[in-house]
Each structure stands twice: as structure tokens, then as C-alpha cells.
Amino acid sequence: MNNTLLSLTIAILFGLGTFMILRRDIIRVIIGLSILSHAVNMLIVSAGVFDGTKVPIITETHGATDASGTVFNDVLAEGILAPVVSATTHIQYVDPLVQALVLTAIVISLATTAFILILAYRIHEEYGTTDIRELRRLWG
Amino acid sequence: MIDISKHIPIILIAVPILMAAIMVFLKSSPKLQKSLNVFVTLCLLALSVVLLLRVWTDGIIVYEVGEWGKYGIVLVADLLSAGMVVLTLFVSFLSLVYSLDYIEERSLNSTYHSLFNLLMAGLTGSFLTGDIFNLFVFFEILLLSSCGLVIANEKGGVTKASDKMEATFKYLVLSMLGSIVMLIAISSLYATVGTVNMADIAVKVSAMSAAGTMPWHIYPIALLFIVVFGNKAAIFPLHYWLPDVHPTAPSPISAMLSGVLIKVGVYGMLRVFFLMFRDVLPMFQPIIILLALVTIIIGAISAIGQTDVKRMLAYSSVGQIGYVFLGVGMGSVYTITAALVYLVNHAFAKSMLFLTSGGIIHHAHTRNMQKMGGMIKSAPLMGAMFLIGAMSIAGFPPMGGFIAKFILFDAGIEEGFYIPIAIALIFAVLTLFYMFRAWMIMFWGEPRDFETYGEYSSHALSPLLTVPIIILAIGVIIFGVYAEPLIALAQATAVQIVDPQPYIDAVMTRVVR
Numbered sequence: 001m002n003n004t005l006l007s008l009t010i011a012i013l014f015g016l017g018t019f020m021i022l023r024r025d026i027i028r029v030i031i032g033l034s035i036l037s038h039a040v041n042m043l044i045v046s047a048g049v050f051d052g053t054k055v056p057i058i059t060e061t062h063g064a065t066d067a068s069g070t071v072f073n074d075v076l077a078e079g080i081l082a083p084v085v086s087a088t089t090h091i092q093y094v095d096p097l098v099q100a101l102v103l104t105a106i107v108i109s110l111a112t113t114a115f116i117l118i119l120a121y122r123i124h125e126e127y128g129t130t131d132i133r134e135l136r137r138l139w140g
Numbered sequence: 141m142i143d144i145s146k147h148i149p150i151i152l153i154a155v156p157i158l159m160a161a162i163m164v165f166l167k168s169s170p171k172l173q174k175s176l177n178v179f180v181t182l183c184l185l186a187l188s189v190v191l192l193l194r195v196w197t198d199g200i201i202v203y204e205v206g207e208w209g210k211y212g213i214v215l216v217a218d219l220l221s222a223g224m225v226v227l228t229l230f231v232s233f234l235s236l237v238y239s240l241d242y243i244e245e246r247s248l249n250s251t252y253h254s255l256f257n258l259l260m261a262g263l264t265g266s267f268l269t270g271d272i273f274n275l276f277v278f279f280e281i282l283l284l285s286s287c288g289l290v291i292a293n294e295k296g297g298v299t300k301a302s303d304k305m306e307a308t309f310k311y312l313v314l315s316m317l318g319s320i321v322m323l324i325a326i327s328s329l330y331a332t333v334g335t336v337n338m339a340d341i342a343v344k345v346s347a348m349s350a351a352g353t354m355p356w357h358i359y360p361i362a363l364l365f366i367v368v369f370g371n372k373a374a375i376f377p378l379h380y381w382l383p384d385v386h387p388t389a390p391s392p393i394s395a396m397l398s399g400v401l402i403k404v405g406v407y408g409m410l411r412v413f414f415l416m417f418r419d420v421l422p423m424f425q426p427i428i429i430l431l432a433l434v435t436i437i438i439g440a441i442s443a444i445g446q447t448d449v450k451r452m453l454a455y456s457s458v459g460q461i462g463y464v465f466l467g468v469g470m471g472s473v474y475t476i477t478a479a480l481v482y483l484v485n486h487a488f489a490k491s492m493l494f495l496t497s498g499g500i501i502h503h504a505h506t507r508n509m510q511k512m513g514g515m516i517k518s519a520p521l522m523g524a525m526f527l528i529g530a531m532s533i534a535g536f537p538p539m540g541g542f543i544a545k546f547i548l549f550d551a552g553i554e555e556g557f558y559i560p561i562a563i564a565l566i567f568a569v570l571t572l573f574y575m576f577r578a579w580m581i582m583f584w585g586e587p588r589d590f591e592t593y594g595e596y597s598s599h600a601l602s603p604l605l606t607v608p609i610i611i612l613a614i615g616v617i618i619f620g621v622y623a624e625p626l627i628a629l630a631q632a633t634a635v636q637i638v639d640p641q642p643y644i645d646a647v648m649t650r651v652v653r
Contacts, residue, residue, distance in 0.1 A: 021317075026309075033316050040323045047331035098330070101273055105323060108280045112319075115284060116312050123309060126302035135306045138384045 006046050013039035026120045026130040030113065037109040041102050048098030148191045149203040149215040149268050152184060152225060156261035163253040170249045174240055177253050181236055181260070185229040188264075192222040196632075200646040202270070210337045210648060216270035218643055219633040220480075224267040224407055227484060231399045231491050232260050234608035238495055239392035241604040242502075244293040252292050258285035259396065266404055270647055272329070272416075273336045275408070276322050279372070283315045286393070286401060294390040298501050307384040314381045318371035325364035328357060339647035341416045342640060349419035362417045362424060366431075369412070373405020375465055376434040379458045383442070386457065387450035387507070391498025394450060398457045399491035403483055406464050410476070415640045421471065428469030433563050435462030440570040444577070448507045449497050452578055453490065456533060459571065460486045466564055467548050470555050476634035478548040481627055485540040485619055489532035492612035496525045499605055500582065503597050509578060514587035518596045523583040525609050530575035532616045535568055540619030547627070 017039055020032025124130050144151065159180055166173040195201055195217050203215040217225075236256060243252055262282025269275050290311065291304050330336055332355055333344040348354045367378070374382035382402070386394045409428070413421050439459025446452035464486065467479025497507075499522045504512045516523045532541035545568060552561035587596070619626055636642065 021313075029313065033313065033320075036320050037316075037323075040320050040327070043324060044327040044330075047327045097336075098327070101327075101330075101336075104273070104277060108277065108319075111284060112280070112312070112316055115287065116309070116316070119287075119305060119309055119312065123302075123305045126305055135309065138303055138306055138388070 003046070006042070010039055010042045010046065013042065024132050026123065026132055029132065030116055030120060033116070034109065034113055037105070037113075041105055041109075044098050044102045044105060048095035144187075145190065145194070147203070148187050148194075149201065149217050150205065152188060152191070152229075153215070153261055153265045153268065155180065155184060156257040156264070160254040160257040160261070163257060167249060170245070173249065173253055177257070178233075178236060178240070181229065181233045184260070185226075185233050188222070188225045188229045191217055192219075192226050195219055195222045196629075200636075200642055202646050210335070210340050213274055214270040214337065214647055215268045216339075216643065216647060217268055218646075219629070219636050220407065220410060221267045223480075223484075223629060223633060224403065225264050227403075227487055228263045228267065228400045229260065231396060231487060232256075232263075234611060235392035235395050235399075235491070235495070237604055238395070238498070238608045239390070241602050242294055242392055242498055243390055244295050244297075247293045251288060255285045255288040255292075258282075259289060263400060263404065267407060270338055271336055272326055272338055272341065272412075276319065276326060279322070279404070280319060282401065282404070283312075283319070286397060287312050289393045289396075290385060290389040292390055292393065294498075296502065296505060298505065298507055299388050299390075303388045307381075307388040311381045311385045314371060314378070318368050318378075321364050321371075322368040325361050325368065328361050328364075332357065332361075337647065338411065338415055339640075339644045342418070342644055343648065345416060346419050354419070358417070358420055359423070362413070362420055365408070365412050365417075366424065366427065369405040369408040370431065371405070372408065373402045373461050373465070374435075374458055375405070375461060376431050376438060379435065379438065382458055383451055383454045386454035386494075387448060391450075391494050391501070394454075394497075395491035395494040398454065398494055399487040402457065402461055403464075403487060406461070406468060406479070406483060409465070409468055410637055414471075414476075414637045415643065418640065425469050425471050428465055429557070429560055432462045432465035432469055433560055435459065435465065436564055436567045437462075440567040440574070443574045444570065446574075447510050449500065449509050449512075449578060449582065450494070450507055452509070452574065453493050453497060456571070456574065457486075457490055459567065460490065460533065463545070463548060463564060466560060467551065470552060470557055470560075471638075472551070472555050473631070473634045473638050474551040475548070475555060476637055477627065477630045478544070478551040480630035480633055481623070482544040482548055484626060484630070485532065485544040485616070488612055488615045488619065489529050489539070489541055492609055492616060493526065493529035493533070495605075495609045495612065496522055496529060499601055499609065500526070502599075502601065502605070504588075505594065505597065509581045511588055511593050512582045513585045514583070515596065516583040518587070518598075521601070521606060523579075525613055526579055526583070528613045528616055530579050532620070534572040534575045538617065538620050540616050540623065543620055543623040543627075 013035055017032045017036030020035060021029050023029060023032065120130065127134055159177065163173055163177065196219065201217045205213045205215065259282055262278045262285060265278035266275055266282065269278060287308050290308050326336065329341065333341050335341055335344065345358065371378045386397050389397060413424060436459050439455050439462060443452050443455035443459060446455060464479050464483050467475045467482060501507055503515065503519045503522060528539065532539035535541045535545035549561050549565060
């Protein structure tokens with residue numbers, strides 16, 4: 001149920017972003033790009049929400065006594081690490097990897113957005129306008 | 141004492157990043173900055189050659205960053221990666237030497253060296269990584285650093301600042317959209333197969349395909365990857381940024397962009413489609429061939445009408461990358477061999493032409509070919525070098541371009557792709573036409589009207605500008621006269637690409653700590 005809401009949010013953000021990058025004002029284009037990158041970030045996070053058996057790393061038998069050799073199967077003499085729930089409780093797991101991925105993506109989009117904002121400022125200095133249709137000194 | 145030879149893959153990525161930081165601190169001593177950067181780049185080039193030789197003798201080298209096996213980041217050096225890294229660092233080294241005298245002092249001193257190192261790190265990183273998300277990260281590194289480099293000022297200031305801003309804006313917006321598309325593809329892929337390691341994805345996708353449970357959205361994901369790499373390589377629907385960006389960049393950076401950076405797209409296509417999606421590849425081959433043909437046609441026709449020498453070369457790059465994709469799309473060992481040979485030859489010839497165009501611009505103080513003419517008397521060296529490059533791009537016998545075109549067409553005919561090869565052949569003739577048209581306008585005929593446009597510069601070119609051009613020219617001729625080693629290397633690489641099992645084995649049989 002939550003996932004439907006999440007998907008809907010992502011879809012709306014993608015729509016908004018696409019609408020904004022088709023605007024004529026450079027600043028709106030940049031805002032559109034940031035909205036799109038946030039939509040993508042949410043998409044990545046949503047890819048890490050799993051239900052029950054399809055968990056990529058932590059298994060259902062997590063914390064059980066068998067040492068199956070999986071990397072994250074820490075038992076540490078029954079002082080079970082990682083998700084602090086009993087193995088029998090059914091919960092939604094969240095894959096930790098996607099959060100690492102999304103952090104990287106956020107940092108990168110920060111850098112590119114900063115760069116493109118400075119570029120927009122310089123374009124405004126050179127052209128005296130932020131109308132994207134005026135940027136046609138090069139053509140082809 | 142650390143055994144350096146075991147750590148070459150990470151050194152090739154980490155040292156340029158470290159150098160980028162060091163260069164900022166060495167701002168106060170430009171001489172040290174220059175010599176250190178050139179020296180380190182030369183060392184990296186030597187190391188990459190060692191890496192290629194080791195991969196050639198010992199097979200694929202896998203370097204685990206942090207010993208997490210396939211769960212962590214792995215760097216994989218197979219023949220394709222190692223070969224591309226050698227090519228990248230070779231062109232980078234020559235461009236760097238060239239730019240020492242070509243780029244304006246202030247720009248060179250403050251940011252150029254750092255950004256150039258970051259660009260090298262991005263390129264070697266995207267070639268060496270074995271992790272699809274890491275590929276995205278390195279794409280972003282090379283995107284941002286190349287944007288910064290396009291804005292760098294050259295001496296004399298032939299290109300207006302506003303042009304640079306406009307071109308960079310187009311490049312950046314399109315590339316940001318490309319990276320957003322790439323993230324969508326990666327996250328959907330991760331949600332489907334639960335891994336971002338390329339070899340692991342390959343295993344899981346082919347297992348799903350063998351079991352008949354391949355989800356339908358593998359196809360749209362593969363299409364998204366075509367968009368991503370097509371954007372990087374500037375193939376047909378996504379090529380509009382290239383003819384703006386490559387000419388406005390300073391010449392050594394144009395050489396990097398045209399020589400190496402658009403090849404990242406080809407590399408990505410080879411890696412993603414022939415490793416990860418090889419089970420769905422037959423469906424995408426016609427698409428790649430069609431896009432390649434349209435790219436060839438658009439590039440050739442647009443290049444004919446240009447008056448700006450660098451813009452003409454940029455459109456020629458668009459056309460030539462189409463030939464590479466044609467070989468990739470046909471997808472057999474022989475055609476991929478041909479595509480790789482073509483790629484190397486184009487990298488050499490086009491880098492050389494862009495560097496030469498820098499010399500020509502330095503000589504004539506304009507990029508407009510109509511305002512040149514009769515320069516063969518005042519700049520004979522540039523004339524000879526441009527002719528060598530033009531002959532190679534057009535595919536004339538003693539040059540490397542001939543061998544490349546010959547085996548590409550031979551491979552295509554052998555595979556039975558008669559119509560695509562016929563179209564490619566017709567537009568190869570157009571290549572001949574526009575390259576020699578440009579050469580004749582610039583170097584033959586009467587010298588330009590000196591009263592209107594001013595005298596040609598009598599200032600002789602320094603060795604820093606001419607030596608890299610001559611080295612590349614020698615390379616172009618060697619690839620034409622003695623092409624066997626290159627073809628043998630390309631063939632071994634193509635065998636590895638078409639049958640990725642050794643790659644997968646090398647990555648997957650890691651012991652996880």
C-alpha cells in the first residue's frame with residue numbers, strides 16, 4: 001500500500017521535472033533537472049524496499065545457528081548483530097546498499113547543480129537574459 | 141615495500157585524483173606544476189602499458205577494492221579495458237604536453253591541471269571498473285571535469301567566452317539528462333537482479349533467460365542504456381551537442397573529447413550489451429546498426445557544409461563514430477575486431493587533426509576556413525600533418541584509416557550485411573570529399589586578402605606544439621604500414637568480448653573474506 005503511494009510520488013515528480021525542463025527560462029530548466037534527480041533518488045530508494053523472502057542480503061534464517069558462510073550472517077555467540085529483531089518476526093527489510101548508492105547520487109547531483117547554476121549566472125552576464133531561446137549564437 | 145605491479149589498476153585511478161589535489165596546492169610554482177604533471181602522466185602511461193602486457197600474458201586481472209569480492213567494488217582489467225586505458229593515457233599525455241604552450245597561462249595555472257587529472261581519472265576509472273554504479277560515478281567525474289576544461293581559455297582567444305558558455309550549457313544539460321536516465325536504468329536493474337556488479341548481473345540475467353523467467357523490463361532497461369551510451373558517444377538522435385562543444389573547447393581538449401571521450405560510449409555499449417545483456421542482444425543489433433547508419437549519413441552530410449575547421453572535424457567525428465557502432469552492431473568477432481581497429485585509428489587521426497587545427501588557428505588567428513588559403517607556403521608542417529590526418533580519416537592506403545575501413549567493410553560483407561555496408565561505403569566517399577575540400581581551401585590557392593584579414597602569424601610553433609602532432613602522425617602511419625600487432629590485439633579483445641565467460645569467471649571466483 002505504501003509502495004503505491006511511493007510510486008505515485010515518483011511518477012508525479014518525474015512529470016513535474018519533465019515539464020520544468022521544457023520551460024524557456026534557464027533557471028526553471030535547472031529546477032527541473034534537480035526535481036528529476038530527486039525523483040531518481042526516490043526511485044533508487046524504492047528499489048531497496050523488499051517484502052519477506054526476496055531480501056537480497058539478509059536471509060530469513062538470519063540469526064539462526066547455521067553458519068551458512070554468507071558474509072552478513074553474523075551470530076557472534078548468539079548476540080545477533082544487524083537487524084535487532086527476532087528471526088521469526090515478519091518485517092519489511094530495507095536494503096542498505098541503495099542508501100549508499102543514493103547518497104552518492106545526491107552528492108553528484110549537488111556538484112552538477114552547483115556547476116550549472118554558476119554557468120547560468122555567467123550566461124546571464126554574457127547574454128543579458130535567461131531566456132533559453134536567446135542561446136543560439138552557435139547553431140547546428 | 142608494496143609490490144606496485146599488483147596494484148596497477150587502482151594506481152591508475154587514484155594517482156590522477158591525488159594529483160588533482162596536489163596541483164591546486166602547487167598554484168604558486170607553475171614550473172613545478174607543469175613538470176610534475178607531465179612526469180606523473182608519463183609514469184601512468186608506462187604503468188598502463190605494463191598492465192596491458194600483463195593482461196596479454198596472464199589473462200584478466202581483477203583487483204578488489206577492500207577485499208569484498210563481488211559485493212564490493214572490483215576493478216577489472218581485461219584486454220578491452222587495458223587497451224582503452226593505454227589509448228586514453230597516450231592521447232592524454234600528448235594533449236597535456238600540447239596544452240602547456242597552447243592554454244593561456246592563468247587558466248593553465250589555476251584550474252587546468254587539476255581538471256585534466258580528474259578527466260584522466262574519470263576515463264581510466266570508467267574503463268577499469270567492474271561495477272555498473274561505479275561506472276556512473278566515473279561518468280559524472282569525467283563529465284564535470286570536461287565541462288570545466290571546455291571553458292578553459294586558449295592563448296589568443298579565438299573562441300568567445302559566450303560561445304563556450306552556451307556550448308557547455310547544452311553539453312551539461314544533455315549529459316545530466318543522460319546520467320538521470322542511467323540512474324533509472326541502474327536502479328531498475330538493481331531492483332530486478334539485486335546486484336550492481338557487471339559480471340554478477342551477467343550471470344543472473346543469463347540464468348533468468350535460460351530458465352525462461354526473464355522479466356520484460358530487461359528490454360526497456362537495455363534501451364535506456366542505448367540512450368545513455370548513445371548520448372556519451374553522440375550517435376544520431378543525441379549528437380546535437382557534439383558539434384557545438386568540440387569546436388569551442390581549446391584544441392588539446394577537443395583532441396581529448398573527440399579522441400577518447402566519445403569512445404567511452406562505445407566501451408560502455410560493448411561492456412553492457414556483450415556482457416550483461418548478451419541474451420537480449422539480437423533484438424538490439426538492428427537498432428544499433430540503424431542508428432549507426434543514420435549517424436554516418438548525418439555526420440558526413442553536415443561536415444560538407446561547414447566553414448569552421450574545428451566544426452567540420454567535429455561533424456566528421458560524429459560520422460566516424462557511426463562506423464565504429466556499425467562494427468559493434470554487427471556483433472561477430474571479426475566485425476568487433478574491425479570496430480576496435482577503427483576506434484584506435486580514429487582516436488589517433490582525430491586527436492592529431494584537432495591538435496593540428498590548433499596550430500592552424502594559432503597561425504591564421506581564425507577558425508573560419510574561408511578566411512584562410514595558401515597556407516602551404518607559410519605553414520608547411522601543419523599542411524603535411526593535416527594531410528596525413530585527412531588521408532587517414534578518408535581511408536587512403538598508406539594510413540591507418542585505410543586498414544580500418546578495409547577490414548570493417550570486409551567483415552561486414554563476410555557477415556552478409558550488404559545494404560548497411562553499401563550505405564557506409566557511399567558515405568565514406570563523402571568523407572574523402574569533405575576532408576580534402578577542407579585541406580584544399582586552407583592550404584592551396586592564393587593566400588588570403590591580408591588587408592582585410594591581417595597577415596598570417598610569423599611566430600613559429602614551439603616544439604611543445606609540434607612534437608605531439610608528429611608523434612601521433614607517426615602512429616597513424618605505423619598503423620597503416622604495420623597493422624598486424626594492432627589487429628592481433630583487437631582480435632584477441634574481440635574474442636574476449638564475444639565470449640565473456642573468462643571475464644565472469646575471473647570476477648565471480650573471488651573468495652569473500
